[in-house]
Amino acid sequence: MNDLEMFREELAHCDDKLLDALMERYTIIEKIMVYKEQYGMPILQPAQEEKQKRQMLKKLHSNKHREEIYDVFESIMRNSKKIQARKLFDYNIVLIGFMGAGKSTISDYLSAMFAMDVVEMDQVIAEREEMSISDIFETYGEEYFRTRETELLIEMQARQNVIVSCGGGVAMRERNVEEMKKNGRVVLLKAAPETILNRVKDSDERPLLNGHKNVEYIENLMEARRDKYEAAADIIVHTDNKTVLQICEELIQKLLEMDGEYV
Ligand SMILES: Nc1ncnc2c1ncn2[C@@H]1O[C@H](COP(=O)(O)OP(=O)(O)O)[C@@H](O)[C@H]1O
Ligand SMILES: O=C(O)C1=C[C@@H](OP(=O)(O)O)[C@@H](O)[C@H](O)C1
Ligand SMILES: [Mg+2]
Numbered sequence: 001m002n003d004l005e006m007f008r009e010e011l012a013h014c015d016d017k018l019l020d021a022l023m024e025r026y027t028i029i030e031k032i033m034v035y036k037e038q039y040g041m042p043i044l045q046p047a048q049e050e051k052q053k054r055q056m057l058k059k060l061h062s063n064k065h066r067e068e069i070y071d072v073f074e075s076i077m078r079n080s081k082k083i084q085a086r087k088l089f090d091y092n093i094v095l096i097g098f099m100g101a102g103k104s105t106i107s108d109y110l111s112a113m114f115a116m117d118v119v120e121m122d123q124v125i126a127e128r129e130e131m132s133i134s135d136i137f138e139t140y141g142e143e144y145f146r147t148r149e150t151e152l153l154i155e156m157q158a159r160q161n162v163i164v165s166c167g168g169g170v171a172m173r174e175r176n177v178e179e180m181k182k183n184g185r186v187v188l189l190k191a192a193p194e195t196i197l198n199r200v201k202d203s204d205e206r207p208l209l210n211g212h213k214n215v216e217y218i219e220n221l222m223e224a225r226r227d228k229y230e231a232a233a234d235i236i237v238h239t240d241n242k243t244v245l246q247i248c249e250e251l252i253q254k255l256l257e258m259d260g261e262y263v
Helices: 003-038 046-060 066-088 103-114 121-129 133-140 142-156 174-181 193-200 215-232 244-258
Strands: 092-097 117-120 162-165 184-190 235-238
Touching: 003 066, 046 066, 066 103, 066 244, 092 103, 092 215, 103 117, 103 162, 103 244, 117 121, 121 133, 121 142, 121 162, 133 142, 142 162, 142 174, 174 184, 174 215, 184 215, 184 244, 193 215, 235 244
Parallel strands: 092 162, 092 184, 117 162, 184 235
Antiparallel strands: none
C-alpha cells in the first residue's frame, strides 16, 4: 500500500467515526426532547446553546482551521434544531393576530430556534406585486390584497414545518381560515390596545393605522375583529409584558398540550 492509499484509508476511517458520532448525537437530541417533555421543562433553552458555542470556540481557538470546523459545527446544530422541530410539529404554525401583536417577531425567533422556514405573508405579497403593502392598498384596494393572501395560504398547504406569519387581517376571511387550518395549527397572539399602540407608533407600514394611531381607534378595530380571530384560533397566547422567549415557550407548550403530550 502506498502512502496515498494509506491516507485514504485513514480518511475513510475518520468519516466513519464522524458518521457514528453524528448518529449518536441525533439519538441524544431525541432523548433530550423526550426528557424535557416528560418533565414539563422549557423546550427553548437559548442560554444552553450559547454555552455550547462558547465551549466549542474555546476548544478551537488555536486551531488553524477553526473557522471551517466551527462552520461544520453550526450546521450540525442547525440540523439538530430541524430534527427537534420535525419531532415537535408535523404541521405548519400559522400566526394570526392584530397588527403589532408580534406575529413577525415571534416567527423570526421560532425560526432561529428551530431552523424552520418562515413565510412572511406581507413580504411575499409585496415582493410578488413589486410594491409595498401601503401601495397595494392604494392602487388596487383591500379586496385585491385579501385575495393574494388567500392564494398564498393555499400554496402553503403543499409545505410542512413552516412558520406562516400572517398579515393582521388574514383571518377576517372565512375562506382564509379554512385554508390555513388544512395543514396548520393557528396561534392567535393578543395584546392590549395600549401595548399595540406603543409597538406600532413609529411605523408607517400599516396602512389601516396610518392617521389613526390612538388607543380608541385600535380598541374599536380590535373589538370588531375579535370574534373572527378567536373563532380561527387553535391556541391563544397573551403577549403583554412578556419577553419574546416567554411568548415562544408558552406557544410551544400550548401546541404540545393540544397533541396531548402531557396527559
Ligand atoms: N413581546 C414583545 N415585547 C416587546 N416588543 C415587541 C414584542 N413583540 C413585538 N414587539 C415589537 O412590536 C413591533 C411590532 O411587532 P411585529 O412582530 O412587527 O408585529 P406584527 O407582525 O404582528 O404586526 C416590533 O417593533 C417588535 O419589535
Ligand atoms: O390588520 C390588517 O388588516 C393588516 C395588517 C398588516 O400586517 P401586520 O399585522 O403584520 O402589521 C398588513 O397585512 C396590512 O397592513 C393589513
Ligand atoms: Mg408582521
